[in-house]
Amino acid sequence: MLEGFHPFKHALRFGATILESVTRDPERLNDLTGSLAPDLAGILGAGAVSVPDSVFRQLSPVPPSTGIIALAKRPVLNPGSFSLSAPLALLENPRSHGNIGAAVRVAAAAGAAGLVTTGEHDPWHPSALVGSAGLHFALPVAWLPEIDLDELPTYMAGRKLVAVDPEGEQLDRKGIPDGAILAFGTERDGLTRELLAAAHTRIAIPMEPGVSSLNLATAVAVVLYAWRLG
Ligand SMILES: C[S@@+](CC[C@H](N)C(=O)[O-])C[C@H]1O[C@@H](n2cnc3c(N)ncnc32)[C@H](O)[C@@H]1O
Structure with missing residues (x-):
């Protein structure tokens, strides 16, 4: 809708x-x-x-x-349409349709390969489409309610998994390999232990002392634009 x-x-x-x-x-x-x-x-x-x-x-x-x-009509996901060189954003169990929409919007603007969400919220919810200003149609947007990190779908397999986490190493363009999966955690609790353990690297966005984290969609924007601007 x-x-x-x-x-x-x-x-x-x-x-x-x-x-x-x-x-x-x-x-x-x-x-x-x-x-x-x-x-x-x-x-x-x-x-x-x-x-x-x-x-x-x-x-x-x-x-x-x-x-x-x-x-x-919701487009049928075409695994062949995901760029192999651009990063893919993975939102682990996002709670807010507004954040999902804002993340889709910036993923489309920055040229991400696609955006995948896990958890109970359909990323194609009408409120998420309002948040993305309809940019869901500009890139592949997939929903994996349950994710098995050992059995990823073809469009995710073979890509390096990068956890975006406030406890990681400071963000640097070189820390984002070609075609990486950039994983972002849920609004309140961040990334799950399983995902952190499976990650190839962890990267953090620097913040002033006393600030615990950025909003989810803002973090997606910072990392995708760090990649894009080099
Ligand atoms: C609102 S934050 C979650 C906060 C959670 N308490 C934590 O410590 O991860 C949602 C997601 O945005 C990303 N994020 C927010 N600020 C970040 C930062 N400074 N560095 C890296 N990732 C950040 C992470 O992926 C995080 O899981």
């Missing part, structure tokens, strides 16, 4: 198949397209069904102010 203009825009731009779209304000949609997505003029609003505000407000717990909601 794509709630709002930006998720809809990015989904379309990155090739999503739209199943349905509804708007409460076709004129506003047209104006937004003209100012924010001129590349999608004639495509973005085409096929959107106009509905009264009273109907629109029932479609989402937080109806987007931009007045557009759409349903898109």
